[in-house]
Amino acid sequence: MDTRTTTPGTTAGTRPLMRAAVARRFGGPEVVRVESVPRPTARAGELVLRVHASTVSAADHRMRARDLPKGMWFMAPIALGVFRPRVRVLGMDAAGVVAEVGPGVESFQVGDRVVARLGSAFGGHAQYARVRVGVGVARIPEGMSFVDAAAVPFGGLTALHFLREAGVTAGSDVLVNGASGAVGTAVVQLATALGARVTAVCGDGADLVRGLGADAVVDYRTEDLAAGTATYDVVVDCVGTAPVARVEHLVRPGGAFALVAVDAAGLLGAGRARRRTGKRVVVGNITVDDGDLASLLGLVEEGRLRPVVDRTYPLDDVVAAHAYVDTWHKKGSVVLEIS
CATH class of the missing domain: 3.40.50.720 (NAD(P)-binding Rossmann-like Domain)
Incomplete structure (x- = not known):
């Protein structure tokens, strides 16, 4: 893996940098590289999380490999991108600590441990991720690990x-x-x-x-x-x-x-x-909200839902994580540990 040497925390212009797994072209697991990229900032109705864990899922495979189900070629330009990935930092979920709260957000504060569904915005395979409140974000119960929390959404x-x-x-x-x-x-x-x-x-x-x-x-x-x-x-x-x-x-x-x-x-x-x-x-799009995710985490607390984690990988082994997901034989979730 080619890991660029820019130190996270330095700046490109005025933007702080962070480490992230980036796919700048379509292809196999080897197209993903850990690079330094600008850190996101929280806009109205959003949070920025300091990410500790995210999953590598079938959705990440499809975005990275430009691999849609049979007959879905007509959706590829919009959903995935034309010549290069529409989204370069993958990861459809993130578990971590709130680092920044955007205008209009009153239900969370800096320091809260939360897990979020990022959906088609992706962005979880990075040290920081932007999260929209209202479409699947909830506090992680006391005692639950970031790895287990990331395996829920x-x-x-x-x-x-x-x-x-x-x-x-x-x-x-x-x-x-x-x-x-x-x-x-x-x-x-x-x-x-x-x-x-x-x-x-x-x-x-x-x-x-x-x-x-x-x-x-x-x-x-x-x-x-x-x-x-x-x-x-x-x-x-x-x-x-x-x-x-x-x-x-x-x-x-x-x-x-x-x-x-x-x-x-x-x-x-x-x-x-x-x-x-x-x-x-x-069929069709998933419609969920913050309350749905909170309910699932409550079931985990009660012992009625068990996060199933097959394997965990550190961020620097993201290529191996993608390769394992590409076998289509994982059980439960594959989790990427960011911190």
């Missing part, structure tokens, strides 16, 4: 949104495809916490998902999830291998398909699938 908020939109309640039967990843492990736990019965589909993560509350496990390497005779109220597809056409016979009348990972055909055909099957098809 990406999977937890995604899982919460899709379970809520799909109408999962106590007594629901839920099939979770891709149950051992960051989103899948959260879906298993949150569905269980709601009182649902969960069947988890994964590879070598069977012991993990059983320990998280799954009632049954399907090993996709030896069993075809679509060939079973069991039916469910909701099928949650976290990896994109259970489109409606493949699993519609598994969903009971009045049930729902929650397509967390979806290609262009699934996204554009969602309305048609709803009309044809008479069942809900949940």
Whole structure:
């Protein structure tokens, strides 16, 4: 890795600098380099965090590699960039300490330990990150580590949104495809916490998902999830291998398909699938707020939600972190420790 030598804390003009993992072109993990870049400042309605931990996720892979699901090429220029990444500092979440409070923010103050969902703005793979209040930021409970806190937003908020939109309640039967990843492990736990019965589909993560509350496990390497005779109220597809056409016979009348990972055909055909099957098809943007993240952290405090961390890497090993995520075999989250 090429690490530039500018010392964080010196200035470029009048802007303080910080260390960050930067991708200035599309490509494999090796395109990410640790550099010194200008530190962000807090604008109205924002915080700046001194970041201690962030995750390296599938979303970071897609942005860095310009790798969208099948058929999504038309979205690439807007979502990812044309000739180079639209966002150069990746990281869709950040856990750290509030270093600066912008105008109009009254709910947080300098020194608060918080975790935040950065979403499509990214920016978590740096010593400092800008956070917009209101779309997923909450105080970290006493005793919770920054690493564990960072593992909550990406999977937890995604899982919460899709379970809520799909109408999962106590007594629901839920099939979770891709149950051992960051989103899948959260879906298993949150569905269980709601009182649902969960069947988890994964590879070598069977012991993990059983320990998280799954009632049954399907090993996709030896069993075809679509060939079973069991039916469910909701099928949650976290990896994109259970489109409606493949699993519609598994969903009971009045049930729902929650397509967390979806290609262009699934996204554009969602309305048609709803009309044809008479069942809900949940796709699209995640809608969450600060209260949702606070609720998830409360579940962690109560022992009903466990942050699942596969591996941690220091910032200087960010290339190795990306390479591991690129294997598509991580369990839970891969966390980058910044400080």
